[in-house]
Amino acid sequence: xxxxxxxxxxxxxxxxxxxxxxxxxxxxxxxxxxxxxxxxxxxxxxxxxxxxxxxxxxxxxxxxxxxxxxxxxxxxxxxxxxxxxxxxxxxxxxxxxxxxxxxxxxxxxxxxxxxxxxxxxxxxxxxxxxxxxxxxxxxxxxxxxxxxxxxxxxxxxxxxxxxxxxxxxxxxxxxxxxxxxxxxxxxxxxxxxxxxxxxxxxxxxxxxxxxxxxxxxxxxxxxxxxxxxxxxxxxxxxxxxxxxxxxxxxxxxxxxxxxxxxxxxxxxxxxxxxxxxxxxxxxxxxxxxxxxxxxxxxxxxxxxxxxxxxxxxxxxxxxxxxxxxxxxxxxxxxxxxxxxxxxxxxxxxxx
Ligand SMILES: [Zn+2]
Numbered sequence: 001x002x003x004x005x006x007x008x009x010x011x012x013x014x015x016x017x018x019x020x021x022x023x024x025x026x027x028x029x030x031x032x033x034x035x036x037x038x039x040x041x042x043x044x045x046x047x048x049x050x051x052x053x054x055x056x057x058x059x060x061x062x063x064x065x066x067x068x069x070x071x072x073x074x075x076x077x078x079x080x081x082x083x084x085x086x087x088x089x090x091x092x093x094x095x096x097x098x099x100x101x102x103x104x105x106x107x108x109x110x111x112x113x114x115x116x117x118x119x120x121x122x123x124x125x126x127x128x129x130x131x132x133x134x135x136x137x138x139x140x141x142x143x144x145x146x147x148x149x150x151x152x153x154x155x156x157x158x159x160x161x162x163x164x165x166x167x168x169x170x171x172x173x174x175x176x177x178x179x180x181x182x183x184x185x186x187x188x189x190x191x192x193x194x195x196x197x198x199x200x201x202x203x204x205x206x207x208x209x210x211x212x213x214x215x216x217x218x219x220x221x222x223x224x225x226x227x228x229x230x231x232x233x234x235x236x237x238x239x240x241x242x243x244x245x246x247x248x249x250x251x252x253x254x255x256x257x258x259x260x261x262x263x264x265x266x267x268x269x270x271x272x273x274x275x276x277x278x279x280x281x282x283x284x285x286x287x288x289x290x291x292x293x294x295x296x297x298x299x300x301x302x303x304x305x306x307x308x309x310x311x312x313x314x315x316x317x318x319x320x321x322x323x324x325x326x327x328x329x330x331x332x333x334x335x336x337x338x339x340x341x342x343x344x345x346x347x348x349x350x351x
Contacts, residue, residue, distance in 0.1 A: 001320045002121075004338035005047035006256030006296055007131070007205070007227035009303030010034050011093040012052045021096060023103040033301035033312040036108065036126060042316040045338060046111070046120065046127030048155055048226060049097055050303070053081055053089035053136055055162075062172065073269060075172035078162040086136035087144075094151050097130060110152045114346040121342070129345065131203065131226070134160035134169075140187040142194050149198050154349065156195055157203040157226070158188060158211065161238065166191050167211040172262070176237035178244070183210035192218045201348035205238070205256075205298070212244055221348045222253035227298035229258055229282045232289075234266045242289060249290035254344045256298020257282050259306040276307045276315070280322045283336060292332045296340045 013032060014025045026035050039047075055078045059065075065076040101110050108126040111117045120127040130153045132138075138145055138156075148156075159169035166188035168181040184192070192215055195202050204212050204225040216223055225248070231239035240248070240255060248255055257279055258264070261271040264278040286295040299306070301313060310318060316337075323333050 001043050001317070001333065002045045002338045003043040003297065003316045004045060004127075004341040005301070006254075006298030006341060007048050007050060007258070007303070008034050008299060008301040009050050009052060010301070011049055011096055012054060013302040014096060015089070015093055016054065020092070021099065023096070023100045026100050027103055033299070033306060035313075036104070038313045039126065042313040043320075043337075044126070044313060044316065045124070046117075046129070047299075048129045048131040050131050050133040051090050051093040051097075051137075051153070052133040052160065052303075053086035055081070056085070068269065072174040072176075074174075074176075077169070077171045080163050081134075081136045083136060083139070086134070090132065090137035090148075094130065094153070097128065097152075101128070112152055112154060114349055117342065117345060129154055131155035131157065133157045133203075134162070134164060134206070135166045135191060136164050138166075138191065140165040142187075142190060145191070145194055146198070149200060153200065154345075155201040155203055155226070156191075157205055157207070158184070158191065158215070159207050161206045167214075168208050169206045170208040170238045173237040174266075175235035177231065177235070177241060178209040178212070178237050178239070180208045180237055181210065183208075184214040189214065189218055196220045199349045201345060209241070209244065212247075216247050216251070219251075221251075222344050223248045223251040224253045224256075224344055224348070225298075226256045227258040227260075227300045228255055229263045230285045230289075233282055233285045234264060236263050239263060245286060245290050245294070249294045252293075252344075252347065254294055254296055254340050255286055256296045256341075257286075258304070259297075259299045259301070259310060260304035261307060262304065272305070274307050276309045276318060277322060278307070279310075279319060280326055283323070284326060287328075292328070292335050293340060293343075296336055296338075
């Protein structure tokens with residue numbers, strides 16, 4: 001089964017390693033959740049690569065910022081990032097992605113349009129979509145947005161789980177709805193329109209609920225959350241409510257299901273592990289609510305803790321087997337595994 005995955009953090013992981021320009025860490029080395037050989041073994045034909053400017057090293061870890069309550073927990077939100085720092089970090093990660101492409105001997109391409117995407121699928125060239133996770137590297141007047149488009153960025157998350165000039169991220173919190181703060185700023189509303197015009201997919205993962213509805217009111221493209229889950233099943237603040245999921249479906253959009261053990265299971269404390277069946281539970285819930293055309297995978301490989309049963313990117317066939325056991329037809333499995341992502345990308349990229 002072909003797999004197209006909605007989110008990974010390999011670029012950030014390599015960037016924060018001892019050798020931040022080591023392309024072999026993706027092309028051959030085999031640590032963490034994801035590299036090209038294991039992706040191909042798992043059936044992956046492509047996916048989104050996050051350009052995620054990290055929190056400053058001086059910030060205490062998420063674990064140290066976690067406060068437990070009687071009925072749940074909250075991670076104290078990271079502060080806003082400085083533009084210059086975020087901008088340089090993004091350029092460095094894009095350079096790393098370009099170097100991975102150059103060193104791949106033609107096995108991987110950074111995809112910039114629908115035709116190139118089709119061509120890669122046909123020729124079995126790994127299709128990498130450059131995704132900016134948090135718009136901090138974009139100037140609030142949007143002057144440099146076209147530069148990022150030129151560099152190949154075709155997907156943009158307005159916020160990570162922190163505030164920025166464009167909107168407000170949703171905290172890591174349980175139990176909670178995603179309605180945790182104000183909506184988009186004026187700059188954020190302009191960013192949505194500019195992305196529509198350029199043909200950049202807008203990603204709503206990590207954005208709070210008011211921001212989500214602002215995008216829904218403005219955007220002419222499908223509503224997409226690349227790595228999330230169902231709040232109705234697991235009341236984590238960053239999971240989508242039923243009403244949000246219905247809006248996703250009405251826009252012909254997509255929810256990519258995250259593999260993070262923290263987001264899948266309703267537990268009072270952040271979790272160490274979860275069975276892979278929890279991923280299928282969220283897919284079933286969303287399919288029953290809005291249909292099979294609007295759900296896909298959004299692993300978050302190398303950015304979170306995933307079920308040990310899944311292991312790494314080679315675990316996708318286990319999920320396909322579970323989809324089969326759950327009664328999804330062959331054509332429904334193909335939609336969930338890759339066709340939904342291909343459909344939505346093509347629609348978002350049509351100017
Ligand atoms: Zn993320």
